[in-house]
Amino acid sequence: MLDGKNRQIIFASRPEGEPVPTNFAYAESAIPEPGEGQVLLRNRYLSLDPYMRGRMSVAKSYAKGFEIGAPLGGGTVSEVIRSHHPKLAPGDLVSAFGGWQDYAVANGEGLIKIDPTAAPVTTALGVLGMPGMTAYTGLLNIGQPKAGETLVVAAAAGPVGATVGQIARIKGCRAVGIAGADKLAYLKDELGFDAVIDRRSPQLADDLRAACPDGIDIYFENVGGAVRDAVLPLLNDFARIPLCGLVAHYNDTRVPDGPDRLPQLMRMILTKRLRIQGFIVSDFNAQYGDFLRDVGGWLREGRIKYREHVVDGLEKAPEAFVGMLRGDNFGKVVVRVGE
Amino acid sequence: MLDGKNRQIIFASRPEGEPVPTNFAYAESAIPEPGEGQVLLRNRYLSLDPYMRGRMSVAKSYAKGFEIGAPLGGGTVSEVIRSHHPKLAPGDLVSAFGGWQDYAVANGEGLIKIDPTAAPVTTALGVLGMPGMTAYTGLLNIGQPKAGETLVVAAAAGPVGATVGQIARIKGCRAVGIAGADKLAYLKDELGFDAVIDRRSPQLADDLRAACPDGIDIYFENVGGAVRDAVLPLLNDFARIPLCGLVAHYNDTRVPDGPDRLPQLMRMILTKRLRIQGFIVSDFNAQYGDFLRDVGGWLREGRIKYREHVVDGLEKAPEAFVGMLRGDNFGKVVVRVGE
Numbered sequence: 001m002l003d004g005k006n007r008q009i010i011f012a013s014r015p016e017g018e019p020v021p022t023n024f025a026y027a028e029s030a031i032p033e034p035g036e037g038q039v040l041l042r043n044r045y046l047s048l049d050p051y052m053r054g055r056m057s058v059a060k061s062y063a064k065g066f067e068i069g070a071p072l073g074g075g076t077v078s079e080v081i082r083s084h085h086p087k088l089a090p091g092d093l094v095s096a097f098g099g100w101q102d103y104a105v106a107n108g109e110g111l112i113k114i115d116p117t118a119a120p121v122t123t124a125l126g127v128l129g130m131p132g133m134t135a136y137t138g139l140l141n142i143g144q145p146k147a148g149e150t151l152v153v154a155a156a157a158g159p160v161g162a163t164v165g166q167i168a169r170i171k172g173c174r175a176v177g178i179a180g181a182d183k184l185a186y187l188k189d190e191l192g193f194d195a196v197i198d199r200r201s202p203q204l205a206d207d208l209r210a211a212c213p214d215g216i217d218i219y220f221e222n223v224g225g226a227v228r229d230a231v232l233p234l235l236n237d238f239a240r241i242p243l244c245g246l247v248a249h250y251n252d253t254r255v256p257d258g259p260d261r262l263p264q265l266m267r268m269i270l271t272k273r274l275r276i277q278g279f280i281v282s283d284f285n286a287q288y289g290d291f292l293r294d295v296g297g298w299l300r301e302g303r304i305k306y307r308e309h310v311v312d313g314l315e316k317a318p319e320a321f322v323g324m325l326r327g328d329n330f331g332k333v334v335v336r337v338g339e
Numbered sequence: 340m341l342d343g344k345n346r347q348i349i350f351a352s353r354p355e356g357e358p359v360p361t362n363f364a365y366a367e368s369a370i371p372e373p374g375e376g377q378v379l380l381r382n383r384y385l386s387l388d389p390y391m392r393g394r395m396s397v398a399k400s401y402a403k404g405f406e407i408g409a410p411l412g413g414g415t416v417s418e419v420i421r422s423h424h425p426k427l428a429p430g431d432l433v434s435a436f437g438g439w440q441d442y443a444v445a446n447g448e449g450l451i452k453i454d455p456t457a458a459p460v461t462t463a464l465g466v467l468g469m470p471g472m473t474a475y476t477g478l479l480n481i482g483q484p485k486a487g488e489t490l491v492v493a494a495a496a497g498p499v500g501a502t503v504g505q506i507a508r509i510k511g512c513r514a515v516g517i518a519g520a521d522k523l524a525y526l527k528d529e530l531g532f533d534a535v536i537d538r539r540s541p542q543l544a545d546d547l548r549a550a551c552p553d554g555i556d557i558y559f560e561n562v563g564g565a566v567r568d569a570v571l572p573l574l575n576d577f578a579r580i581p582l583c584g585l586v587a588h589y590n591d592t593r594v595p596d597g598p599d600r601l602p603q604l605m606r607m608i609l610t611k612r613l614r615i616q617g618f619i620v621s622d623f624n625a626q627y628g629d630f631l632r633d634v635g636g637w638l639r640e641g642r643i644k645y646r647e648h649v650v651d652g653l654e655k656a657p658e659a660f661v662g663m664l665r666g667d668n669f670g671k672v673v674v675r676v677g678e
Binding site: 228244271319 | 480541582584602613616
């Protein structure tokens with residue numbers, strides 16, 4: 001057994017609404033020992049992602065919920081420290097699901113080796129990882145962008161939204177991004193979005209209408225709430241809505257008051273022949289090779305850019321997570337756990 | 340000009356809620372004269388279909404609304420009486436959009452010749468016409484049935500629902516039909532539905548759960564309302580909802596009270612990775628040949644059956660139409676306009 005300790009952030013209690021500090025607890029435990037066929041990982045970077053809020057709820061979701069009393073789960077860039085696995089050696093860097101802690105034991109399943117000379121290793125948690133692949137697979141399989149169409153995406157400076165917008169532009173679409181006011185210049189000047197909108201604009205619907213003179217053909221849905229309400233009336237016939245997140249609702253504690261707009265939405269789906277489809281990135285695991293080839297290529301060519309919001313120290317993860325749900329981050333949130 | 344008169348049912352006023360007699364007016368006009376390239380049609384059979392209620396509303400829909408003061412529109416089986424069209428001759432039978440009247444003039448576009456020796460001519464308005472093709476294209480393109488899956492369809496004795504259920508069974512699915520109590524034996528014994536449910540059952544949700552022990556993979560949505568509410572909780576991951584009609588809502592006059600279930604539906608689409616997609620049959624016009632080949636073949640082989648509800652006399656059309664919206668019909672409603 002290794003000397004030292006394993007720092008962990010424990011899931012202490014389920015949040016009601018926005019998570020608060022008491023939902024998290026700091027703990028230290030012994031460094032675990034890898035069994036037969038297993039590896040010991042030391043986490044260098046931890047990914048913070050909105051989907052984690054869903055796993056904190058008891059409500060049925062596509063993923064198993066986090067377990068109270070255990071370290072929170074999360075994607076990591078990790079170094080293999082000890083290996084009883086034939087294909088992994090100490091010193092290898094892998095993308096893993098190492099969780100909110102210093103060390104983790106894994107059996108090799110789901111570990112993907114990272115070439116640290118190809119791109120900064122943190123991209124394995126962002127543009128070349130789960131968020132980038134969410135953008136790529138949802139947009140191409142469900143959004144089906146065609147040249148000349150208009151795409152709208154919110155949380156557009158986040159790792160999913162930023163990638164969606166840039167791929168849409170590569171496919172010849174007009175990309176309209178919604179984000180916090182401090183991020184709009186970046187979206188327009190750095191990422192090349194055709195139009196940008198302040199998410200807190202008091203006239204969001206009007207701004208969106210002005211930004212989409214030909215209506216909306218693809219709404220990449222990752223937020224819900226006021227953005228969705230502004231988008232729906234502007235959808236063109238045959239519009240597609242890939243739906244991978246609803247961050248505006250993750251902290252909801254009750255069903256909103258009426259009127260009940262569900263029948264109205266169904267009527268709109270009918271009359272406009274919309275396609276609304278939910279997905280999670282693992283539904284498209286078979287396309288991982290295509291994703292790496294395409295997005296990796298666009299990244300090297302400078303056609304796709306990304307930005308990271310690096311938080312220093314595992315103990316800062318809870319605060320950074322709550323801030324991310326509010327949209328305080330600017331780019332993909334990664335926690336530097338240790339070097 | 341032909342001697343005689345053209346009896347017409349005129350769209351007199353827009354219904355609010357369920358249509359009433361004063362929304363319709365009887366009129367007689369001169370028999371129209373076909374111009375260059377046109378034909379004069381005498382309508383033998385008029386199709387009554389739920390989508391017509393949508394065209395009576397001012398609300399934007401996929402189709403242009405009916406015009407006040409003009410004859411109501413509708414699909415017909417018609418005989419060519421006079422022809423200035425190179426490909427049509429007097430005596431030809433065609434499927435047309437001749438409307439609620441004895442005679443119509445058409446330019447040849449959209450007319451499809453009918454072979455009266457291949458099948459009863461009225462099937463061109465039902466199982467081999469628009470309703471049958473709605474069932475075929477929506478189920479195969481969006482529903483994507485796979486052997487062993489469970490499909491649910493309401494209005495299951497109507498021409499769309501009955502065809503959906505039978506094609507689903509041909510594809511190896513378990514077909515569950517919802518219809519009026521007087522039609523359930525027919526669905527089960529004649530059409531081969533695996534389970535049937537009375538649409539007015541006071542415990543619709545429980546009945547549906549019992550009929551779908553493995554959940555629901557395809558909900559062919561043509562009604563909305565209480566059936567949809569019973570279906571949603573039973574949907575399996577990756578379920579598909581082809582949406583071609585919402586007859587339970589066509590007479591709605593107001594947005595229903597809360598709570599607002601729209602965000603809840605979006606969350607369900609996300610967590611279950613549902614696909615909900617609206618369509619109208621004309622979106623799949625390119626598949627007309629496939630449809631005729633497949634459904635025509637199944638019909639000849641006795642694998643698909645159909646039933647018609649024939650109403651005698653054009654003047655009965657308004658009453659029959661209102662009855663159809665209530666579900667009083669048993670099978671495809673056609674009005675015998677004249678022989």
